[in-house]
Amino acid sequence: MLKCPKCSREISVRQCYKLNEKGVDVQMAMAIILDTDSYDTILLFSNDADFTPALKHIVALGKKAVYCSFPRMPTGELLQACSENRIIKREDVESRAEK
Numbered sequence: 001m002l003k004c005p006k007c008s009r010e011i012s013v014r015q016c017y018k019l020n021e022k023g024v025d026v027q028m029a030m031a032i033i034l035d036t037d038s039y040d041t042i043l044l045f046s047n048d049a050d051f052t053p054a055l056k057h058i059v060a061l062g063k064k065a066v067y068c069s070f071p072r073m074p075t076g077e078l079l080q081a082c083s084e085n086r087i088i089k090r091e092d093v094e095s096r097a098e099k
Contacts, residue, residue, distance in 0.1 A: 029054040036061060043068055049077040056081045 067082035
């Protein structure tokens with residue numbers, strides 16, 4: 001058990017993780033939109049379709065958005081919104097881990 005940083009109640013580790021996780025995708029989407037001067041390409045390693053509007057926006061500005069996904073789990077909205085897609089194959093990950 002942990003002490004909640006907001007209310008000081010005793011909570012489980014799982015509850016704490018869920019409290020801290022909320023809003024992270026919104027913060028990331030805002031950073032994608034607001035920091036366009038600091039990058040040319042975004043690599044997205046997420047299947048969360050909530051990023052779609054932000055990605056469509058930056059692609060319309062001429063930025064490159066690369067959606068990186070595993071073969072069985074791509075999200076259709078992200079496939080359409082991004083300017084490029086990369087499939088991450090298990091064998092590629094394993095071969096790099098061995099080096």
